Amino acid sequence: MxxxxxxxxxxxxxxxxxxxxxxxxxxxxxxxxxxxxxxxxxxxxxxxxxxxxxxxxxxxxxxxxxxxxWIDKGHPWAGSELPCDKEDLALFSACTLITIGNGLIARFWHDHWLDGQAPHTLAPDIFKLYSRKRISIHEAITNQKWVLNLHHIS
Known part of the structure; x- marks a missing residue:
């Protein structure tokens, strides 16, 4: 369903x-x-x-x-809102282990890749300031503008 x-x-x-x-x-x-x-x-x-x-x-x-x-971005519904509620997402996070690899799939802010936690829960104030909330880990690491923005915040 x-x-x-x-x-x-x-x-x-x-x-x-x-x-x-x-x-x-x-x-x-x-x-x-x-x-x-x-x-x-x-x-x-x-x-x-x-x-x-x-x-x-x-x-x-x-x-x-x-x-x-998570595994296939080629589906027609890719990028649309998923029918999962908070309980579903919590269960998914508890039952899965994220291997970053090249960082193209894992989302920097929302996926639980940092010691089993999502960065948006670890640093909510920085998360509020940053405008690109669906950025991948690869984009976050390779984007120099991102690094400069973090230096200006701290």
Whole structure:
């Protein structure tokens, strides 16, 4: 899912899925579930039925957008706003390790390349002053104007 669903929508979808599994006749009301829903959502090799947990699966799909944005800039949506919220981005940052390489892909201010942190969180005052917020690490290092601006600030 590209968009994050609110809790009510997920709850309603899960209700429909539970009713499909546990209701024997449509007019009999609620049936007693024999297995906890979280157990049903586990993979088959872990004793579940392999039914997807909508909340977790949609987060995984949104993080895939972030991953594709990172590894391949040739997609039609490259450079557009990603459907990830702050929690998604925090999870992505916690689960990935950035190798700078030539610095063409990693963004100087926003990626967590400096001791596991993003420079915009380490130096928020300097970040506010600098106008090019989406600059790559390569551009930041090779741009003499950038170095001079930092000297004038300090």
């Amino acid at each position: 590209v968009f994050k669903l609110d809790g009510r929508a997920i709850k309603q979808m899960d209700k429909l899925r539970r009713n499909f599994l546990w209701r024997t006749r449509p007019n009999f009301g609620k049936a007693m579930p024999l297995v906890n829903w979280s157990m049903v959502c586990r993979p088959k090799h872990h004793g579940g039925l392999g039914i997807l947990d909508i909340r977790r699966f949609s987060r995984a799909l949104r993080l895939r957008w972030k991953w594709y944005d």
